Amino acid sequence: MSLEVIILAAGKGSRMQSALPKVLHPLKSKPLIQWVIESAKKLNPRQIHLVVGYGADQVKAVVKDEGIQFASQHEQLGTGHAVAQAMPLVNEHSQALILYGDVPLISAITLNQLLTCATVPSVGLLTVVLDNPKGYGRVLRNSSGEVVAIVEEKDANDEQKLVREVNTGIMTLPASLLKSWLPKLSANNAQGEYYLTDIISIAKEQGIPIHAQQALSAEEVEGVNTLEQLASLEQRLDD
Ligand code: UD1
Ligand code: MG
Numbered sequence: 001m002s003l004e005v006i007i008l009a010a011g012k013g014s015r016m017q018s019a020l021p022k023v024l025h026p027l028k029s030k031p032l033i034q035w036v037i038e039s040a041k042k043l044n045p046r047q048i049h050l051v052v053g054y055g056a057d058q059v060k061a062v063v064k065d066e067g068i069q070f071a072s073q074h075e076q077l078g079t080g081h082a083v084a085q086a087m088p089l090v091n092e093h094s095q096a097l098i099l100y101g102d103v104p105l106i107s108a109i110t111l112n113q114l115l116t117c118a119t120v121p122s123v124g125l126l127t128v129v130l131d132n133p134k135g136y137g138r139v140l141r142n143s144s145g146e147v148v149a150i151v152e153e154k155d156a157n158d159e160q161k162l163v164r165e166v167n168t169g170i171m172t173l174p175a176s177l178l179k180s181w182l183p184k185l186s187a188n189n190a191q192g193e194y195y196l197t198d199i200i201s202i203a204k205e206q207g208i209p210i211h212a213q214q215a216l217s218a219e220e221v222e223g224v225n226t227l228e229q230l231a232s233l234e235q236r237l238d239d
Pocket of ligand 1: 053
C-alpha cells in the first residue's frame with residue numbers, strides 16, 4: 001500500500017510569543033517544519049500533505065520547492081478537523097501517517113517501525129511514558145492491557161490524570177478507515193474541538209486492533225510550544 005503523510009501545521013503557536021508561525025521558528029538554523037519534512041521524505045511517501053492555516057502564505061513560501069500538497073484549515077477547530085481538510089486529496093487505498101509540524105526530531109527509524117503494523121488493517125499509535133505527563137492526552141488501557149481510548153488532559157478525571165503513558169500525536173492507519181471515521185468526530189468536549197484522538201475509541205468499538213508503540217526517546221517526540229522548549233532542544237542537540 002502506498003504511503004501518504006499528513007503533517008499538521010495550521011496552529012498559531014500562541015505560546016511562542018511571536019508573529020512568526022511556530023513551524024517556521026529555526027532549530028539549528030533550519031525551520032521546525034523542514035526537520036519534519038526531511039524525516040517524512042526518508043519514508044518514500046507517494047505524497048506529503050501539509051495542513052496550513054495561521055501564516056499559511058509564509059509557511060508555503062518556505063517549503064514551496066518540496067513537492068508538497070497543501071490543504072488549508074481556515075479556522076483551527078482541532079486536530080481531527082485539520083486532518084479532514086487534507087483528506088479529499090489523500091488516496092483511498094493508501095496508508096496514512098499523521099505527523100505534527102512542531103515535533104521536529106521524530107526519526108525515520110521510529111516511523112518505519114510504526115509502519116510495520118500496516119500489513120493488517122489497524123491503527124498504529126506512537127506513545128511515550130513521561131515522568132510529567134501534564135498537558136498531554138493520556139493513553140487508556142483496559143484490564144487486558146489493550147488501548148481503548150485517549151483522553152485529553154482537560155477532559156480527564158483525577159484517576160486518568162495519573163496515567164503517564166501519553167499520546168505523541170503520531171499515528172498511522174489505512175486512509176479508508178480514517179475517511180470513514182473523521183465524520184463521526186464531535187466537538188462535544190472541554191475544548192469544543194474535533195479531536196483526532198477520538199478515533200482510537202471508534203477503532204476499539206469497531207474491533208480494529210490498536211498497536212501502541214513507544215518512542216525510542218522522549219526527545220524525539222517532544223513538541224515545541226515555547227521559546228524555552230526550543231532553546232532547550234537546541235542545547236541538547238549540541239551536547
Ligand atoms: C495533541 C493531542 C494530544 C497529544 C498532544 C501531543 C489531540 C486532540 N490531542 O494535543 O493527545 O498528547 O497533541 O503533543 O489531538 N493543529 C492544526 N489545526 C488545529 C489544531 C491543531 O493544524 O485545529 C496542529 C498544530 O499546529 C500542531 C498539532 O496540530 O502542529 C497539535 O495541536 P495542539 O493544539 O498542539 O494539540 P495538543 O492540545 O497539544
Ligand atoms: Mg501541542
